Amino acid sequence: MKLGFFTMPIHPLDKDWRKSLREDREAFILADKLGFTEGYVGEHATDKAENITSCAVFIASLIDATKTIKLGTGTINMPNSHPAATAAQIAMLDHMLDGRFIFGISPGGLLSDAEAFGNLDADRNAMFLEAINSVLAIWAGGPPYDIDGKYWKVKIEKQFMPEIGQGYLPKPLQKPHPPIVVTAVAPFSKGVTEAAARGWDPISANFLMPAWVKSHWPKYVEGCERVGRKADPANWRVAKSIFVASDDKTAKAYAMGANSPYRYYYSQLYTKLKKGRLELFKTRRDQPDSEVTLDGICNDLIIYGSPNKVADEILKFREQVGDFGTLLYAGKDWRDPKLAKRSMTLLAEKVMPKVNAAIKKASKKS
Numbered sequence: 001m002k003l004g005f006f007t008m009p010i011h012p013l014d015k016d017w018r019k020s021l022r023e024d025r026e027a028f029i030l031a032d033k034l035g036f037t038e039g040y041v042g043e044h045a046t047d048k049a050e051n052i053t054s055c056a057v058f059i060a061s062l063i064d065a066t067k068t069i070k071l072g073t074g075t076i077n078m079p080n081s082h083p084a085a086t087a088a089q090i091a092m093l094d095h096m097l098d099g100r101f102i103f104g105i106s107p108g109g110l111l112s113d114a115e116a117f118g119n120l121d122a123d124r125n126a127m128f129l130e131a132i133n134s135v136l137a138i139w140a141g142g143p144p145y146d147i148d149g150k151y152w153k154v155k156i157e158k159q160f161m162p163e164i165g166q167g168y169l170p171k172p173l174q175k176p177h178p179p180i181v182v183t184a185v186a187p188f189s190k191g192v193t194e195a196a197a198r199g200w201d202p203i204s205a206n207f208l209m210p211a212w213v214k215s216h217w218p219k220y221v222e223g224c225e226r227v228g229r230k231a232d233p234a235n236w237r238v239a240k241s242i243f244v245a246s247d248d249k250t251a252k253a254y255a256m257g258a259n260s261p262y263r264y265y266y267s268q269l270y271t272k273l274k275k276g277r278l279e280l281f282k283t284r285r286d287q288p289d290s291e292v293t294l295d296g297i298c299n300d301l302i303i304y305g306s307p308n309k310v311a312d313e314i315l316k317f318r319e320q321v322g323d324f325g326t327l328l329y330a331g332k333d334w335r336d337p338k339l340a341k342r343s344m345t346l347l348a349e350k351v352m353p354k355v356n357a358a359i360k361k362a363s364k365k366s
Contacts, residue, residue: 001327002037003037003326006328006330007330008042012049021052023333027331028062036348038071038102040102043076043077055075056076060096071097071100074183077107078107079108079151083147083152091170094172099174101178103177106182108124108128130149136177139172180195181200183202183205184203187285193222193226194223201237204324206328207281209280209281209283210317214320217236233323233325234325235325237327240303240314241262241265242303243262244342255304263298266298278292315358
């Protein structure tokens with residue numbers, strides 16, 4: 001099992017934006033030093049708590065500060081930008097990273113973003129598909145362009161001047177394009193099936209109950225089988241909220257206490273998702289809404305403790321959901337930077353070796 005990083009950080013509303021951005025960058029730099037294989041960052045334009053407004057700009061700030069970690073958009077919210085702009089910016093970013101880049105995409109989930117960009121009442125799934133299809137068509141083709149869609153048009157004809165290089169939309173370094181991943185945020189996600197059929201891979205969100213995470217693997221297999229593609233667990237990434245400390249008492253206080261950044265994270269999501277998407281926090285589909293509580297969500301979704309306890313719980317989680325290739329440590333606000341950094345360090349240096357030794361031992365027995 002590889003170790004990666006995924007952050008859609010939810011910061012206190014009164015925290016200095018400069019400080020939160022510096023700490024978010026520092027988390028990626030630390031992840032790189034600790035050998036995390038990949039790291040993803042989300043984006044929202046209209047949220048004071050989730051306040052990284054452009055994952056592409058954020059990643060660009062990390063190019064020279066990181067060495068080996070692959071950096072990914074987590075995600076580009078495709079309906080909110082013109083496909084030509086997305087294609088050009090991502091192509092440049094792939095070159096700047098020398099191919100150390102993963103293209104994460106989604107329809108976007110924050111409704112205030114959708115309202116700001118004028119697509120609140122639109123079919124954002126249809127916009128998402130048109131946008132990514134246009135981006136891929138741009139990268140696969142060349143000028144003159146004439147890509148005609150319902151929501152956007154990409155045309156360069158009259159102003160195409162090949163003798164001076166005018167009218168060319170850039171292509172990424174990786175061919176035919178960077179690896180594409182999609183976030184899976186719904187139980188039994190049909191999007192996972194469609195993504196797998198197109199050669200893309202899933203990231204299961206860290207705010208889904210284990211039963212719903214487990215539901216993603218059969219949907220991935222279904223999409224792979226449709227096109228004769230091998231369904232390899234190594235391609236499945238699963239995000240998880242984890243906190244590691246030297247002892248269980250310290251870990252419980254930081255991860256579960258009243259002022260915990262982990263509890264704050266889920267309180268924000270609980271408030272956002274109560275209207276219409278509460279199912280994500282249910283342990284069964286017929287569970288009454290009244291049974292879903294913040295305490296229950298935190299108890300079910302946060303792994304915390306000493307290295308030994310966390311290793312055991314990760315292995316138990318893997319038994320619940322099935323084999324997967326990369327565990328993505330979900331970033332949180334650094335209420336205590338020292339403890340936050342220590343958690344990432346212990347996970348990489350103490351927990352994951354135990355986890356992988358146990359997986360290797362079980363594999364030999366089987």
